[in-house]
Amino acid sequence: MKNKGFVVSLTIVISLLCIYYLSFTFVAQKIQKEATEATTDASGNINFAEKQRYLDSIWNEPVYNLLGLDYTYQDIKETELNLGLDLQGGMHVTLEVSPVDILKGLSGNNQDPDFQSALITAKTNIRGTQNNYVDEFYRVFKASAPDKSLAFIFSNTANRGRISLNSTDEEVLDIIQAEVESAIDRSFNILRTRIDRFGTSQPNIQRLQGTGRIQIELPGVDNPERVRKLLQGVAKLEFWEVHEINEISPTLQAINDLLVKEQKATLNTEDLTASTETVQEDLSLLTEDDNASDTADTTALAEGDSATSNLDSALNSQVSPLFSLIKSQYGLVYDVKDTSTINRILQREDVKSVIPSNVKFLWSVKAIKSEAVGSPELLELHAIRTSRTGKAPLTGEVITDARQDLDQRSRPAVSMQMSAAGAKTWRRLTASNVGRRIAIVLDNYVYSAPNVEGEIPNGNSSISGSFTIEEAKDLANILKAGALPAPTTIVEDVVIGPTLGKVAQEQGIISIVAGLGIVIIFMVFYYAKGGLIANVALFFNIFFIMGILAQLSASLTLPGIAGIVLTIGMSIDANVLIFERIKEELRNGSGLKAAISTGYSKAYSSIIDANVTTFITAMILYILGQGPVKGFAITLMIGIACSFFSAVFITRVIVEAFSKKGDNSKLSFANAFSRNALVGLNIDFLSKRKMAYIFSSTFIAVGIVAIFIKGLTLGVDFKGGRSYVVTFTEAAVPSALKASVAPYFDNQGTEVKTYGANNIMKITTSYLIDDETDAADLKVKNALIEGITASGLTYSTNADLGPDSFTISSSSKVGATIADDIKNSSYESALFALIAIFLYILIRFRKWQFGLGAIVALFHDTLFVLSAFAIVSLFGITYEVDQVFVAAILTIIGYSINDTVVVFDRIRENLGIKTGSEMKKVFNESLNSTISRTLITSITTLIVVLVLFIFGGAALKGFSFALLIGILIGTYSSIFIATPVVIDLNTKKDAKAVKA
Structure with a gap:
């Protein structure tokens, strides 16, 4: 055989690579086992919240050394062999961004009957096809109103400068297509951020290209209702004024004093005095340059000498973590792994009592990571100035457009336009905050906090900073979160x-x-x-x-x-x-x-x-x-x-x-039985x-x-509907179970069959198949529970079934459109x-x-x-x-x-x-x-x-x-x-x- 050496070498290389990558899976399983053991009580019950906190605490900590390289738990989780949801439990969701609502919003909710009819007809026509909704809408619209132009529908004050009455249909279509894509991207970015903050391990979110759908997998989720609310919640875009450090230093000092007081019993007077002096010195460092905590300066600091950004380690045991964990002399910047500690401090009732009513703390959405090897990821904690009503001075509804642009130095920036009412409020807000920062907040996370260089009178603004082009595009999409309604519907669950x-x-x-x-x-x-x-x-x-x-x-x-x-x-x-x-x-x-x-x-x-x-x-x-x-x-x-x-x-x-x-004795390819088996056939x-x-x-x-005669039994992913796997304490009879639940489903298509064992049933129904709302999901589930409990059984929300009880082990929903x-x-x-x-x-x-x-x-x-x-x-x-x-x-x-x-x-x-x-x-x-x-x-x-x-x-x-x-x-x-x-x-x- 030629190239035998190459085959041997390649086999060795592939084997070593496989051992290398599979080793992360074994380490991950070992850590998971340790976390489970550490959070299991004497009765054998696992505290899942504590288990997650345990894993969060080592997320950025080195836990595995291989070939002289340290790997954090995050590195291991990103490299291990993942198990699908069907092997570990969890939730799989497909959401669809509604192009109908996008077009309605872009038109200013135009009530033209031809326009409204085309929206509905186009949605019906593309069901079960791969056709583009916008193209189908245009075809239907022109068929019913050939003399009307798209500019007649979409020319309004919100689209001024982009669409006029003289715009051609082709120009308007290009803008509509771009807006639909932008809305999907915007939804994707918002959902990605929400999922990243959700707390589940190894979440997976991806756009299904060619569709308006976003697919999400969440392993290990044990609260599906919370996930559905999280995914379908309306994006809340706000603009808030930001407190500078010197304005909240008394509050920070009060929080620190409260926490240090708890440690008094273990400190002598001399140590306590030194600790207080040190805290005051470090607090003064934080307030030396009020305006130095923008993104660019924070990034620069993250790359600087860590010795100048930390308190004296000898005194760390005598001051509160609020100060001892700070990684910057220019602001409240913390290591990502320490954010849970800071959150616990800020959520304490006694701490809340010393925080003024016009102050609330919000984290940056994006971590700052230095290029230096081994440097931690950092997050900034912003002190937001709130009002008596609790409402933001300005919300995202006033934004008419936002796009990635270049500033005067040809650096990536974001250009933003506002409506007339928004421009008026924006003028007052910027005039009173010249030289200060205004935070752009979405879903209670700060996406950017740029400095105001001067009053902005006309609502046209440029946001610049140390953006990459991709970051500028993302921020532009975020800013448009309030400009057009793009609700998401769960079409598969x-x-x-x-x-x-x-x-x-x-x-x-x-x-x-x-x-x-x-x-x-x-x-x-x-x-x-x-x-x-x-x-x-x-x-x-x-x-x-x-x-x-x-x-x-x-x-x-x-x-x-x-x-x-x-x-x-x-x-x-x-x-x-x-x-x-x-x-x-x-x-x-x-x-x-x-x-x-x-x-x-x-x-x-x-x-x-x-x-x-x-x-x-x-x-x-x-x-x-x-x-x-x-x-x-x-x-x-x-x-x-x-x-x-x-x-x-x-x-x-x-x-x-x-x-x-x-030597033929060393190798043979048959024994006495198989040597001439099936030989000589004719x-x-x-x-x-x-x-x-x-x-x-x-x-x-x-x-x-x-x-x-009978037809094939189509699965729920082919015909749409909802399906439930129900586990009973005792064996169940499918025909009797169907007779019990069918009336509660209005006697609409219902199938019941055994699912691997006589006490496990799979129940599928087409009841409310065309209603994909959460309310319909809840109604169908409640109908199922009522139908089964009517036979004398008790519904249980966990897997530990008592006598004469049942639980829903899994469920799935596939909308009619996605089924097609x-x-x-x-x-x-x-x-x-x-x-x-x-x-x-x-x-x-x-x-x-x-x-x-x-x-x-x-x-x-x-x-x-x-x-x-x-x-x-x-x-x-x-x-x-x-x-x-x-x-x-x-x-x-x-x-x-x-x-x-x-x-x-x-x-x-x-x-x-x-x-x-x-x-x-x-x-x-x-x-x-x-x-x-x-x-x-x-x-x-x-x-x-x-x-x-x-x-x-x-x-x-x-x-x-x-x-x-x-x-x-x-x-x-x-x-x-x-x-x-x-x-x-x-x-x-x-x-x-x-x-x-």
């Missing part, structure tokens, strides 16, 4: 309880271990020492998958575990191909070294084709899939790449090392093709009839996968008959699985058709084409050798020579999928059932559908003989 997540973890681990164990035993049994080598490659494969997931900071989900289990079965395929080829060469009289070399080279093209086609389907699934399906696709793609490297290259290095001396498969056609047609026809989008993207996934595979087969085999034969087989497999779902539903066994089902179908497509390509590859090889032979004979010989590989790969994959079906839990029952049917029928179709179709598509002349 999934809550998974921690108990359910823990069960899913256990089921996933059992699936992996059991599947791995069975495959290892089978490979050694069938391929002897060659099987051991394949198992080593399998170990590297799984190790690499986990390590790469950690490197990518990806989340391991339950479907992701299914992907690993599936990879276990499919990764054996490459070794089966190679070993079967080696055995074939050995039977033909080749020596061991020659057989190994020829076996690898002949199997190589089949392995490439099989992996590429499967990778194509996984990639399409990743691009078009959503939520857990993406996790499955990522794992599958990584698994395909890792299995190819480990099965083809790592095994070859080991095989050649064993065969170096040419089955006329193609003569049975008409029987296969009849069988497949009959089964699919029965399935279609079953679909018309998910369904359509699923159809697109399947369609694009089929097209891509057809083109690949066409290019590789250079005959359209092969491509079409493969596609016919894939359509056959898909219809067969759908028919199987419909037929079993007639016997009371229902599996949902949802996103995960689509992932299963695409996996089946990938697996089936994998199998078909191997057969086609052997046919292509034999067509090149046996020119002049009858085509049917060549095809039959190719099928017979590959049957051993086909059956062994199917058996190993079927074993691990069967394990997944048995141990994978209710969440993966439908997925694994689809795979079971798909693997069986995929193997069948590659022999009895795909290959015969190629024969039938050839002309009689071509079918008679193979031309040279």
Whole structure:
């Protein structure tokens, strides 16, 4: 083997990287365990608030040293292998920013009937499509009012200078599109800040490009109602005057004296006197330059000598943390990790009593971090000057526009315009604060506190400072938070309880271990020492998958575990191909070294084709899939790449090392049982093709009839609605439970079925499906609880159930609009996968008959699985058709084409050798020579999928059932559908003989 040294070196490098990244996961788990133990009382109850405080206290502290480098807990959490919500519990929310309200606001709430009608019609028209709302609105508006211009609707005082009555429709559309994008960005920035302050570990928030949606994942959330209020709360933008340090120094001194008094008992008089003098000296340093605490100076100070910004460490035990923790001589600047301590001080009732009514303290939203290595992140605490009424002098509603600009020195700045009423108030406010600061506050966090250089008479202002262009854009978006209404609606809401997540973890681990164990035993049994080598490659494969997931900071989900289990079965395929080829060469009289070399080279093209086609389907699934399906696709793609490297290259290095001396006793690829198994077969498969056609047609026809009779059970993510997993103390009867709850759902579509155990039920309803408000969510949930309690059971809010009680373990809501989008993207996934595979087969085999034969087989497999779902539903066994089902179908497509390509590859090889032979004979010989590989790969994959079906839990029952049917029928179709179709598509002349 050439480049053996490179393969060994690369394996070592990848292994070391995997060990490096996975080590953070083990450290994180260790710290989590320590935090749990430290906050668990004698009764075994965990104080989650205390646990979070414990973890916050070490957030920026070094907790792990590796290769001489210190890593904080934050570094570890950012690098560890994350668990998806389905494995640890938490909340997944998708919010939609309403373009309808944006356009209403931009128009000044214009009541033109054509305009109002177009807003509603456009929203209805784009439902279930990927069409742009603004484009659809314009099309509908012009269809109903062709003589009206957009300028007629949107020209108003708020848009003065941007839109006039002379503006063209194209110009107005550009402004509308920009405003919609700006509103989405604004909402995203606000939500990101709120989530970062929420206190959950590893929050994930991202914009779904091409839509007005924002997706948020919050692991470990135990208060969903609080999250919903937090996410949908109206942004509160305010402008406040700022107290300078010298104005609040008496207040700060009073707070310090109050706190120091608590320490008097442990201090002697001499120490106390020194402490008081030191505090007064440091307080005077803070008030030397009242105007030096703007962003630029604070940043400069953060980079300065830390010795000048801290109090004498010897006296720290004798002064309050309010002063001892200060990191700046120019303002109240603290290390991020100390902010919780300062918050506790300011929240004390005795401290509140000494703070004047016109003072409130607010933190900066953004931490300042010096470029110096090891320097802490700092936050400034601002003293805000409040009024008697508690209302801000100016609020965000008066801002008509804000954009990123450049100041006179060509530095990034923000340009801001106000309405006439706002400009009048702004003039008074700036006139009375020349040389002082005004804080821009959103959701009670200070985004900027610029100095006022002079009175601003006309409402046009420029805010400059040490901004980057991105920071200036963000601030401009924040300033526009009050300019246009852009409410967010929760269109998808999934809550998974921690108990359910823990069960899913256990089921996933059992699936992996059991599947791995069975495959290892089978490979050694069938391929002897060659099987051991394949198992080593399998170990590297799984190790690499986990390590790469950690490197990518990806989340391991339950479907992701299914992907690993599936990879276990499919990764054996490459070794089966190679070993079967080696055995074939050995039977033909080749020596061991020659057989190994020829076996690898002949199997190589089949392995490439099989992996590429499967990778194509996984990639399409990743691009078009959503939520857990993406996790499955990522794992599958990584698994395909890792299995190819480990099965083809790592095994070859080991095989050649064993065969170096040419001693056949050191290496074998079969035992007495498997050496000649399935060898010398001469089955006329193609003569049975008409029987296969009849069988497949009959089964699919029965399935279609079953679909018309009963229909497929669509999951909530395909049809919309709300779904709840309810756990009972005792076993429940689905039919009785449905009869109990259906009246409370106004007898609208309600489904009840067991969910993994007879005391766990999944209840799905379309009640209030078109109402996505929080009030509707609460109404449906209360209706569910009332319906169940009517049968005499008691509702419990925690997992510790008493007798005759129940609890809601998880819930999910999918709005009708997003359900349509998910369904359509699923159809697109399947369609694009089929097209891509057809083109690949066409290019590789250079005959359209092969491509079409493969596609016919894939359509056959898909219809067969759908028919199987419909037929079993007639016997009371229902599996949902949802996103995960689509992932299963695409996996089946990938697996089936994998199998078909191997057969086609052997046919292509034999067509090149046996020119002049009858085509049917060549095809039959190719099928017979590959049957051993086909059956062994199917058996190993079927074993691990069967394990997944048995141990994978209710969440993966439908997925694994689809795979079971798909693997069986995929193997069948590659022999009895795909290959015969190629024969039938050839002309009689071509079918008679193979031309040279």
